[in-house]
Amino acid sequence: MLMLAGCGSAPELIPAEQPLPKETLDLIGKKGMQPGMPIYVRIFKEESELEVWKAREDGRFYHFKTYPICNWSGEIGPKFKKGDKQAPEGFYAVGPKQMKPDSSYHVAFNLGFPNAYDRAHERTGEFLMIHGKCKSAGCYAMTDALAEEIYALAREAFRNGQSAFAVHAFPFRMTDDKLARFKGHKHIAFWKMIKPAYDFFETYRVPPTVAVCERKYVIGVTLPATGRIDPDGQCPRFQKQELTPFVPDLLDQQIAAQKGTIVPGQKAREQTALAWSDGEAPTPKPVVTPAATAPAPAAAVPSTSTTTTSTTGSIQNPPPASLPGAAFLTAEPRPAKRKAPAKKPVEVPTSLGLNAP
Secondary structure (H helix, E strand, C coil), X not given: CEECCCCCCCCEECHHHCCCCHHHHHHHHHCCCCCCCCEEEEEECCCCEEEEEEECCCCCXXXXXXXXXXXXXXXXXXXXXXXXXXXXXXXXXXXXXHEECCCCCCCEEECCCCCHHHHHCCCCCCCCEEECCCCCCCCEECCHHHHHHHHHHHHHHHHCCCCCEEEEEECCXXXXXXXXXXXXXXXXXXXXXXXXXXXXXXXXXXXXCEEEECCEEEECEECCCCCCCCXXXXXXXXXXXXXXXXXXXXXXXHHHCCCCCECCCCECCCCCCCCCCXXXXXCCCCXXXXXCCCCCCCCCCCCCCCCCEEECCCCCCCCCXXXXXXXXXXXXXXXXXXXXXXXXXXXXXXXXXXXXX
16 A cells, blocks of 8 residues: 655555665574574563564574564553553464554554453453554553654564464563562463463464463463364363474574664663562562663473373463465575574474454
8 A cells, every 4th residue: 555645756555565774674583493483572571672573494493573562551460450550461362363464553553352261251342452642541652763663673574474473472581580579460460370471482482372261361282273262161182392402503592692683772661570479469669761772582491291181270371373285384594694503393283363253
């Protein structure tokens, strides 16, 4: 789609069709990625950060950039009802039809709230987005320039065959130490339920599959090829995903530190770290910081591969990104500059794992 810039001027592309900046394309190349490879998004409320990860031909996802979230509304914790102005937490899938190129907030994409888990708990709300304009009433708002770049990364992935990508929204970076800080919080049970999805990705660098049954999230399982999982019904007997833990080589570590990986920018909501002793939630104090101070991409967490058959019980969690499959992930060769030894591609699930509406 084009916009007319004026008499005698060349047509101007609308924001949703702007190409990726040269600096962004250069960083994609330096990191051994391709513009159209699948993406995966993680959000951390307390840190006001949004991460974009991109797949390489080995089927694993590698950190691309950490973007500052200009604004988000509400407090840490999930969204419950329409009008509470709370930004959601949990696991959402974004497909091409959820992209909003004509958004009044520059560009936007709909997170897909409520998902199967939300509906099972009768949570209400709609039109919850990631968008520009730095204004939020239940959404995650970026500056226009950053929203445009994230939108373009998703657009290129869709055009290259990705059917949907996962957005995993967490209250904070869910390390054991951070979770212990909130042991008395009113949402601690929900956060313990979703933490295994964070741990799974840290260990394997592949977004986990996610199902909803018995009104809870079930993470990292092989989903049935046919049939629908009832979010309110009994969990079927699942097989756990069998993956080899990710081990970054030296070249991967060097690439992760490339200039431009941590994007500076405004954070209108940046909560302070507080210890929880009495179970009372602190009131976050909005501050404005001129630049993001995000930590480096998380290192792989040592873990053993899980191969046992399990009936889902008390272990609960959220949903992942849809990929077109391992064959697609191995279709484009790594740039010639990379000297790292070839890695065996991992089996990547083709399903989002989200229960059908």
